Amino acid sequence: MIPELGHFALILAFCMALVQGILPLVGAHRGQLAWMGIAFPAARAQFLFVAIAFACLAYAFLAKDFSVAYVAQNANSLLPAIYRFSAVWGAHEGSLLLWALILCGWTVAVTVFSRSLPLEFSSRVVGVMGLVSVGFLLFMLGTSNPFERLLPMPADGRDLNPLLQDPGLVIHPPMLYMGYVGLAVPFSFAIATLLEGRLDAAWTRWTRPWTLIAWVFLTLGIALGSWWAYYELGWGGWWFWDPVENASFMPWLIAMALIHCLAVTEKRNTFKGWSVLLAIFGFSLSLLGTFLVRSGVLVSVHAFATDPARGVFILTFLGLTVGSALLLYAWRVSNVTRRGGFDLLSRESLLLTNNVLLSVAAATILLGTLYPLLLDSLNLGKISVGPPYFNAVFIPLMMPLVFLLGIGPLTRWKKERFKVLGSRLKLAFLISVLLAGALVGLTAIPSSLMVAIGLGLAVWVTYTALQAIAARFRYGQDRWRTLRAIPLEFFGMTLAHLGVAVFVVGVTLASSQSVEQDVRLEPGGAQTLAGYEFRFDGVAETMGPNYRAQQGEIRVFRSGELVATLFPQKRIYPVQPQPMTEAAIDPGLTRDLYVALGEPLGDGAWSVRLYYKPFVRWIWLGPLLMAIGGLVAASDRRYRLIKQARRAAVLDKMPNELGLAREGAQ
Amino acid sequence: MIRYVLPLAVFLALVSLLAIGLTRDPRLVPSPLVGQPAPAFALTDLQQPDHTVTRADLLGKVFLLNVWATWCVSCRAEHEVLMQIARQGDVPIYGLNYKDDRQEAVRWLQRLGNPYVRNLYDPEGQVGLDLGVYGTPESFLVDQKGVIVHKHVGPITAAIWQQELRPVINAVKAR
Amino acid sequence: MRRRRQRMVLVALILAGVTGATALAIAAIGQNMLYFFSPTQIKAGEAPQAHNFRVGGLVVANSIQRDPDGLTVRFDVTDNLNTVTVAYRGILPDLFREGQGIVARGQLSHEGQFVAEEVLAKHDENYMPPEVHEALQTAESGGRMNAVAEDNP
Numbered sequence: 001m002i003p004e005l006g007h008f009a010l011i012l013a014f015c016m017a018l019v020q021g022i023l024p025l026v027g028a029h030r031g032q033l034a035w036m037g038i039a040f041p042a043a044r045a046q047f048l049f050v051a052i053a054f055a056c057l058a059y060a061f062l063a064k065d066f067s068v069a070y071v072a073q074n075a076n077s078l079l080p081a082i083y084r085f086s087a088v089w090g091a092h093e094g095s096l097l098l099w100a101l102i103l104c105g106w107t108v109a110v111t112v113f114s115r116s117l118p119l120e121f122s123s124r125v126v127g128v129m130g131l132v133s134v135g136f137l138l139f140m141l142g143t144s145n146p147f148e149r150l151l152p153m154p155a156d157g158r159d160l161n162p163l164l165q166d167p168g169l170v171i172h173p174p175m176l177y178m179g180y181v182g183l184a185v186p187f188s189f190a191i192a193t194l195l196e197g198r199l200d201a202a203w204t205r206w207t208r209p210w211t212l213i214a215w216v217f218l219t220l221g222i223a224l225g226s227w228w229a230y231y232e233l234g235w236g237g238w239w240f241w242d243p244v245e246n247a248s249f250m251p252w253l254i255a256m257a258l259i260h261c262l263a264v265t266e267k268r269n270t271f272k273g274w275s276v277l278l279a280i281f282g283f284s285l286s287l288l289g290t291f292l293v294r295s296g297v298l299v300s301v302h303a304f305a306t307d308p309a310r311g312v313f314i315l316t317f318l319g320l321t322v323g324s325a326l327l328l329y330a331w332r333v334s335n336v337t338r339r340g341g342f343d344l345l346s347r348e349s350l351l352l353t354n355n356v357l358l359s360v361a362a363a364t365i366l367l368g369t370l371y372p373l374l375l376d377s378l379n380l381g382k383i384s385v386g387p388p389y390f391n392a393v394f395i396p397l398m399m400p401l402v403f404l405l406g407i408g409p410l411t412r413w414k415k416e417r418f419k420v421l422g423s424r425l426k427l428a429f430l431i432s433v434l435l436a437g438a439l440v441g442l443t444a445i446p447s448s449l450m451v452a453i454g455l456g457l458a459v460w461v462t463y464t465a466l467q468a469i470a471a472r473f474r475y476g477q478d479r480w481r482t483l484r485a486i487p488l489e490f491f492g493m494t495l496a497h498l499g500v501a502v503f504v505v506g507v508t509l510a511s512s513q514s515v516e517q518d519v520r521l522e523p524g525g526a527q528t529l530a531g532y533e534f535r536f537d538g539v540a541e542t543m544g545p546n547y548r549a550q551q552g553e554i555r556v557f558r559s560g561e562l563v564a565t566l567f568p569q570k571r572i573y574p575v576q577p578q579p580m581t582e583a584a585i586d587p588g589l590t591r592d593l594y595v596a597l598g599e600p601l602g603d604g605a606w607s608v609r610l611y612y613k614p615f616v617r618w619i620w621l622g623p624l625l626m627a628i629g630g631l632v633a634a635s636d637r638r639y640r641l642i643k644q645a646r647r648a649a650v651l652d653k654m655p656n657e658l659g660l661a662r663e664g665a666q
Numbered sequence: 667m668i669r670y671v672l673p674l675a676v677f678l679a680l681v682s683l684l685a686i687g688l689t690r691d692p693r694l695v696p697s698p699l700v701g702q703p704a705p706a707f708a709l710t711d712l713q714q715p716d717h718t719v720t721r722a723d724l725l726g727k728v729f730l731l732n733v734w735a736t737w738c739v740s741c742r743a744e745h746e747v748l749m750q751i752a753r754q755g756d757v758p759i760y761g762l763n764y765k766d767d768r769q770e771a772v773r774w775l776q777r778l779g780n781p782y783v784r785n786l787y788d789p790e791g792q793v794g795l796d797l798g799v800y801g802t803p804e805s806f807l808v809d810q811k812g813v814i815v816h817k818h819v820g821p822i823t824a825a826i827w828q829q830e831l832r833p834v835i836n837a838v839k840a841r
Numbered sequence: 842m843r844r845r846r847q848r849m850v851l852v853a854l855i856l857a858g859v860t861g862a863t864a865l866a867i868a869a870i871g872q873n874m875l876y877f878f879s880p881t882q883i884k885a886g887e888a889p890q891a892h893n894f895r896v897g898g899l900v901v902a903n904s905i906q907r908d909p910d911g912l913t914v915r916f917d918v919t920d921n922l923n924t925v926t927v928a929y930r931g932i933l934p935d936l937f938r939e940g941q942g943i944v945a946r947g948q949l950s951h952e953g954q955f956v957a958e959e960v961l962a963k964h965d966e967n968y969m970p971p972e973v974h975e976a977l978q979t980a981e982s983g984g985r986m987n988a989v990a991e992d993n994p
Contacts, residue, residue, distance in 0.1 A: 150742065150743075154742070158737065273670075277673060280673075281673075284677070291684065315681065315684055315685060318681065318684075319681045322677055323674070323677065323678070323681070326673050326674040326677055327674055329670065329673065329674070330670040330671045330673075330674050333670055334670060343847060344847040344850055344851055349851055352851070352855070353855070353858075356855050356858060356859065357858075360858070360859055360862045364862065364865075364866045367866055367870070368866075368870065370680075370683065370684075371870060371874070372874075373683065373684070373687045374683060376687070377683060377686040377687055382876065382877040383874040383875055383876050383877065384874070384875050384877070384895065385870060385873060385874050385875075386873060386874075386875055386946075388869070388872070388873040389866075389869045389870055389872075389873035389874070392865070392868075392869035392872075392873065393862070393865055393866045393869050396862075396865060397862060518912055518930070518931045518932050519912075520910065520912055579935045579936070580935055581935050596932070598931075598932035598933070599932065599933065601907070607912055607932050609931075609932050791940055792902070794940075795899065795902065795940050796921075798921050
């Protein structure tokens with residue numbers, strides 16, 4: 001009964017989405033208030049129905065209702081309750097439902113926080129989001145119904161893929177989807193603006209916090225995924241340039257470009273068309289990512305079960321959504337662009353360079369991801385493009401970006417004199433070069449030019465970010481008041497930039513200084529790696545709730561002192577007769593010790609993989625800082641004062657003297 | 667003007683690439699085993715563990731060899747259709763019980779009905795490997811001389827039976 | 842006029858940058874793409890010597906051998922028509938098993954062995970790397986009721 005209720009709720013949600021997607025848009029076009037007024041209640045009703053459907057599926061999982069095919073495939077009576085719950089989004093159908101739920105959640109958030117927007121505009125935004133929702137609900141009802149029954153009911157389920165039975169994977173997909181789907185908000189704002197045919201700076205002020213928050217979620221989601229891959233896949237890698245990873249990485253890059261672009265549009269009232277285009281691209285890449293993951297056109301470690309019918313549907317949906325958005329863009333954007341003058345050396349051109357670099361980076365990743373498909377389509381052979389390609393292209397693009405990141409916040413808008421900027425940056429540059437040289441030269445670590453560049457860039461970014469804050473202090477007499485006068489947005493930016501520095505340190509050191517070794521260890525045997533002695537005390541059998549495991553015990557000593565005792569496991573989940581390597585890690589701020597069991601080699605000996613990974617935590621610490629920075633920036637007072645936003649909307653229609661005045665305060 | 671339309675043009679090119687990618691469905695690639703004799707085997711009968719069945723026992727008639735397992739959820743969906751096909755009696759169905767547990771498989775047949783003339787028990791998947799079976803369900807049409815004439819991957823549905831398998835069976839029989 | 846010239850310089854710089862990046866990407870793709878060959882293609886001499894590529898197929902039953910050091914493994918990979926022996930030093934992935942579809946990346950040695958740097962097996966009982974199943978010229982399990990796959994989109 002409950003599953004049928006869920007299915008029914010899903011159908012009702014679809015009807016609501018149709019109402020929400022059509023009436024408000026027509027109403028806004030014709031200027032009918034009553035029709036526009038439908039937008040908010042329809043969005044909330046749709047959210048309610050999708051939430052009911054989601055609750056029904058969750059209930060089916062928790063109640064072990066194996067008569068539901070999706071539950072039977074992804075759960076088992078022995079599966080712990082928390083994983084039965086997270087199994088809701090453990091495979092295709094349920095993760096689509098989560099998508100839809102999150103999309104409705106974002107729409108409701110828009111209806112709550114955008115009450116002060118002009119009704120015509122907000123009903124257009126909500127209408128566009130409704131249309132997106134129509135597509136997803138139709139997809140679910142048509143090709144991937146999670147409530148399908150399986151009769152007669154099997155005695156037990158096939159269990160969740162053991163890889164997904166992990167706390168990291170409980171939160172990673174929701175985070176990632178929050179980010180993916182959150183990009184629908186700036187997208188809808190952009191489409192609504194194009195529909196209205198005018199683009200004022202108020203648009204950017206409304207869009208920025210949404211973009212920031214979506215980007216924050218995307219950042220956390222990607223970082224969590226990387227962290228999960230690190231400890232769960234048992235290979236100690238943290239990024240594989242896998243198509244599915246790329247699918248989330250491209251929208252992240254574009255969203256980041258959009259955040260920077262919106263800054264220019266808001267402060268200087270230029271780059272409008274570019275902002276709109278980036279907003280469209282960001283969500284398009286989210287949809288493209290969904291297509292690539294779901295249609296199975298690409299080879300991936302992560303690929304979902306493939307189904308051509310689903311592929312055709314998503315491709316059609318992608319074509320319609322993005323095609324019409326770009327058509328609208330081509331048709332309308334010339335009405336909204338306006339050029340603002342700025343010099344070759346100015347914050348505008350630096351941010352423009354940032355945008356170009358980020359977009360080109362996203363494009364090269366897209367190229368690398370789709371190139372195998374392209375060659376295959378042209379019958380030129382089956383190839384794969386591996387990490388070497390992505391590293392060869394991505395790293396050279398990011399180095400100038402990180403370098404410019406140090407300059408941007410210290411450069412003035414509109415026009416900057418080269419000499420002035422140079423004198424401002426001289427010290428920072430000198431310190432970076434010297435410190436990096438000292439770090440590489442004085443420590444005994446094996447190093448290279450890349451290590452020096454990486455560390456130098458990290459110092460450079462840190463120093464300039466602090467310098468930019470310090471510069472603000474110098475203006476006022478009263479320190480405390482000056483501090484409070486600095487907008488949160490500025491602190492957010494600084495934090496995010498420091499996050500980049502932390503990340504760069506992590507990547508540089510973890511990728512260049514890691515030591516790994518596969519060894520054969522007998523009980524009582526030992527192996528020394530990077531100054532740590534790993535002593536193997538043998539393997540014993542243990543049991544988990546739904547698996548049995550061979551658990552090794554390895555004690556790690558440094559100069560004779562016990563550092564850690566590690567228990568790597570080799571698990572077998574009997575329902576899906578699949579072995580799983582569960583690595584054991586001793587984490588630390590400056591290094592991780594990582595041990596994974598290989599295979600038994602007879603006589604109690606095992607092959608064991610040992611890793612020493614310095615500063616690897618910083619790889620996730622950096623994104624965490626970036627995310628916190630994003631949150632801080634999004635909570636800036638300007639975005640909270642809704643009434644003020646409305647007033648500003650009126651003011652912004654005047655020429656940009658006002659924009660300049662506000663910029664002066666910044 | 668061009669720079670406004672450019673994104674659209676690039677996007678359309680991308681969509682057509684993806685569309686071509688979609689048409690390259692790996693399932694449409696014919697199996698190299700089609701047109702070749704079915705591999706030899708000697709397996710025990712599922713329901714009579716002391717009986718051994720060999721390739722020669724099956725020959726003489728066109729038959730459908732269906733690879734299934736109790737752990738395979740789509741086999742359950744397919745089972746209904748197999749029951750109908752068995753009732754129509756156009757073609758005998760032999761089952762290859764793949765990487766499965768004998769007791770559970772027998773119980774499955776007792777509960778859901780048995781469309782198979784005979785079931786071969788292949789717990790190690792050895793014959794499955796020879797046949798190039800990767801997943802379940804898969805079905806092979808084998809002619810009177812033991813040559814594989816057609817292979818279907820995935821569950822047989824009523825539509826697939828009508829449009830895909832039956833015409834082949836009729837053609838083979840008419841040969 | 843000055844502003845106009847500056848804009849031209851900016852556009853030129855960006856164009857140069859984008860062109861540079863494109864050239865970089867194309868060069869990198871040319872160097873780093875890995876072709877896929879089936880055991881039959883290798884037997885026919887289509888695969889390159891002294892160059893990395895990938896090979897895929899099913900692991901032949903009872904073909905797995907370990908060297909005395911315990912870490913080097915040799916096994917045969919088949920596409921049901923031909924086989925090639927793969928040598929790999931290191932820890933095999935969890936799902937490596939006889940009868941399992943795998944993809945290995947590495948080079949051909951002079952003795953005709955494939956020396957792998959990396960061996961991949963996919964994480965699903967019913968899932969097989971598309972190349973493998975094209976190499977096997979069989980298709981993947983259909984019905985997709987096996988929606989068990991990793992969720993990391």
